[in-house]
Structures are given as structure tokens and as C-alpha cells.
Amino acid sequence: MIEIQGLRKTYRAKGRRDRAVVAVDGVDLSxxxxxxxxxxxxxGAGKSTLLRCVNMLERPDEGTVTVGGVELTALKRRPLRLARHGIGMIHQHFALLSSRTVAGNVAFALEVTGVPRNERRERVAELLELVGLGGRADAYPGQLSGGQKQRVGIARALAARPKVLLSDEATSALDPETTDSILRLLLDLNQRLNLTILLITHEMTVVKRICRSAAVMREGRFVESGAVTDLLHRPGSELARGLFPLDAPTSLAGQAVVDVTVSGAEADAPLLAEVARRFEIDVRILAGSVEQLAATRAGRFRLALPAGDDAPVAFLRERGAQVSPAVAEPDARPVDRPEPDETVVPTTRPDIQGPDIQGAAS
Structure with missing residues (x-):
């Protein structure tokens, strides 16, 4: 549904022609x-710039963006605006019009595209029911909670019946309980509408709860990308460390300390107990957990096993576990970004003039 190849976007520091900031550096995404x-x-990793290149709010300097089989980077003005009707976007800070009611905010995108009044009214009512705001059509944004405001934003993003929904840190301004309700709503919409969702976030909880695929981005590049279950089993995976951090010793006298990752049926199987019984050994769990992810159950553990006996590790691997020697897990690396007193501006201006249907209220 979304195909990106060789995407690159550079900004320059205002007043300093010799200083360029590469926001997205040769990203491929499918x-x-x-x-x-x-x-x-x-x-500062380049996530927001990447997202804005997908719907062409920012035109990339290099590379191609294809959504639903249409290469957006090859389109100009009007064809591009029409193609963007199939891409909805929800924002971190809601981007609602304070002077309009809930119904008026949702109807805004339909007004811009010239949908008749009666059809707009029916569609707005349908959308408000869909996001759980059927009784709040006449309320104003100032009368809503943060979660309700974000539900309005989601309804507005779905007004034109898009097949793709972009989410720009949609839950980072919400409390944990409200975040959970919004994530459940997005997952429900994904399943009911066969909606393709591309979201950016700095919250590991978001990836854990609803993402079936993910990428870790740093300094404008993907350092790893793929299905979440595949990344969990990849030795040295940053995503695995983030989802299941293991703050425990990496060496013990007379013990072999290993990290074990399991998913699917094996995540709930009494695998460690079976190892202890089969080989008549003590298995120490130094750290770890099993949790429900979007697509599967998964767990990661740091274990201490008797040194010099490879049979337990071989057995775990035969059962589908990924096993590797425990290593200290590094802290997140610092992010490269412009100095606070510098302003960056695009090297090229977007090719879009006129109202942005999804972002005009921002």
C-alpha cells in the first residue's frame, strides 16, 4: 500500500548556507x-519529516513515494491534491477549529471537497458513532477531554474514506488510560475498515500494543525494519531491547548467562520448567517478562544456566527460541539535531498550494 524508495530530505539552517541538516537519509519503506x-x-530522528513526505506536505529532494499504486512524487498540483484525499492524517495536538462544533470539525474535510450538505450530515453522524462520540456532535473542542478531541481528529481524518491513515504522535499528549483507549480504537478501525496505518512515535507502548511491523529510526535512517516478531528474534535488535529491557547481570561465577526470546505458543509454554526437569538443572530467571503484542504473545528473558553444558541451549533453540550470550544493553545514543537557536527551512518548497484537507486546521 505504501512503497518508499531512496527517500532523502534536507533542510538548511536559516542564514547559514554552509549548514545542511539531513532529516531523512535514503530511507526505503514498504x-x-x-x-x-x-x-x-x-x-530529531526524522520521523515527522518522513511522515510528511508520505502525504507530500513535504516534497522529498530524492526518491519516490507510492501510495495505493500511485506515485505521488510524480504528480503535480491538482492530481496530487486529489490523490491525497485517500490519505488521512491525525495530529499530536488535535488541530481542531475552536470555533466549530465537533460535527463542524469532522465536516470540514468534506466541505473542502465539495460533498453536498445532506451527504455530509449523514457521513459525519456515521463517523461520530464509529469513534464513540455519537452524543457530542454539538459540543465545541473546549468542552472535550484530550481523548475526545483526538477521537474528533480521527473521525475527521476518515471523512473522505481513505485507505491509508497517518498518525503523527497521536497519543503522546494523552495520559496512559486515554492512550490505551485511542490505541484500541485505531486497532479496531484497522480491522473493521482494512485501514493501513503508518504511525510515528517515541513510545514503546504504542509499538507493543498495535504495531505488527516496525522500524527504528535514528539520524534520518532506519537502523532496523521488519515484522515485530522477526525483529524480536534478531540478535542485537534495538526494538527487542526496547520492548523487553533486561536490566540484570551479564555474568555470574560458574554460570552461563544468556538472553532468550520466545513468541507464539512457546511464549506461554512451561519451557523453562521443561528445561529444568529434562536436564535436571537449576534455571535462574534474572529478568524478563511475557506480554501480549499486536500480533502474538512474546517474551524475553535473561537466564543463568550451569556453565559448560550446551544441551539446554540447544534444546531451547530446537523449540524455536532465539538464544544468545547476554550482553550489557547500551543506553540510547544521543540524537544529532540543529542547535536550539538555529531555524531550519526546506531546501525546496512543497509543490502544493491551497488548503490541506487533513492539516488545514493546524
Whole structure:
């Protein structure tokens, strides 16, 4: 549904022609139809720029962006605006019009595209029911909680019946309980509407709860990308360390300390007890947990096993576990970004003039 190849976007520091900031540096991305794909990274990693290049709010300097089989980077002005109707976007800070009611905010995108009044009214009512705000059509944004405001933003993003939904840190301004309700709503919409969702976030909880695929982004590049279950089993995976951090000793006298990752049926099987019984050994669990992810159950453990006996490790691997020697897990690396007193501006201006249907209220 979304195919990106060789995407590159550079900004220059205002007043300093010799200083260029590469926000996105040669990114390739493939998001299958109906997938929920999360791009995880710290502030300054290039996530927001990547997202804005997908719907062409920012035109990339190099590379191609194809959505639903249409190469957006090859389109100009009007064809591009029409193609963007199939891409919805929800924002971190809601981007609602304070002077309009809930119904008026949702109807805004339909007004811009010239949908008749009666049809708009029916569609707005349908969308408000869909996001759980059927009784709040006449309320104003100032009368809503943060979670309700974000539900309005989601309804507005779905107004034109898009097949792709972009989420720009949609839960980072919300409390944990509200975040959980919004994530459940997004997952429900994904399943009911076969909606392809590409989201950016710095919250590991978001990836854990709803993403079936993910990428870790740093300094404008993907350092790893793929299905979450595949990344969990990849030795040295940053995503695995983030989802299941193991703050425990990496060496013990007379013990072999290993990290074990399991998923699917093996995550709930009494695998460690079976190892202890079969080989008549003590298995120490130094750290770890098993949790429900979007697509499967998964767990990661740091174990201490008797040194010099490879049979328990071989057995774990035969059962589908990924096993590797425990290593100290590094802290997140610092992010390269412009100095606070510098302003960056695009090297090229977007090719879009006129109202942005999804972002005009921002």
C-alpha cells in the first residue's frame, strides 16, 4: 500500500548556507495493505519529516513515494491534491477549529471537497458513532477531554474514506488510560475498515500494543525494519531491547548467562520448567517478562544456566527460541539535531498550494 524508495530530505539552517541538516537519509519503506506499521525514534530522528513526505506536505529532494499504486512524487498540483484525499492524517495536538462544533470539525474535510450538505450530515453522524462520540456532535473542542478531541481528529481524518491513515504522535499528549483507549480504537478501525496505518512515535507502548511491523529510526535512517516478531528474534535488535529491557547481570561465577526470546505458543509454554526437569538443572530467571503484542504473545528473558553444558541451549533453540550470550544493553545514543537557536527551512518548497484537507486546521 505504501512503497518508499531512496527517500532523502534536507533542510538548511536559516542564514547559514554552509549548514545542511539531513532529516531523512535514503530511507526505503514498504507497508502492506492492512498493516499497522510503527516508526520509532527519539526527537530529531526524522520521523515527522518522513511522515510528511508520505502525504507530500513535504516534497522529498530524492526518491519516490507510492501510495495505493500511485506515485505521488510524480504528480503535480491538482492530481496530487486529489490523490491525497485517500490519505488521512491525525495530529499530536488535535488541530481542531475552536470555533466549530465537533460535527463542524469532522465536516470540514468534506466541505473542502465539495460533498453536498445532506451527504455530509449523514457521513459525519456515521463517523461520530464509529469513534464513540455519537452524543457530542454539538459540543465545541473546549468542552472535550484530550481523548475526545483526538477521537474528533480521527473521525475527521476518515471523512473522505481513505485507505491509508497517518498518525503523527497521536497519543503522546494523552495520559496512559486515554492512550490505551485511542490505541484500541485505531486497532479496531484497522480491522473493521482494512485501514493501513503508518504511525510515528517515541513510545514503546504504542509499538507493543498495535504495531505488527516496525522500524527504528535514528539520524534520518532506519537502523532496523521488519515484522515485530522477526525483529524480536534478531540478535542485537534495538526494538527487542526496547520492548523487553533486561536490566540484570551479564555474568555470574560458574554460570552461563544468556538472553532468550520466545513468541507464539512457546511464549506461554512451561519451557523453562521443561528445561529444568529434562536436564535436571537449576534455571535462574534474572529478568524478563511475557506480554501480549499486536500480533502474538512474546517474551524475553535473561537466564543463568550451569556453565559448560550446551544441551539446554540447544534444546531451547530446537523449540524455536532465539538464544544468545547476554550482553550489557547500551543506553540510547544521543540524537544529532540543529542547535536550539538555529531555524531550519526546506531546501525546496512543497509543490502544493491551497488548503490541506487533513492539516488545514493546524
Amino acid at each position: 507497508v502492506a495493505e492492512g498493516d499497522v506499521f510503527g516508526v520509532l525514534g527519539q526527537s
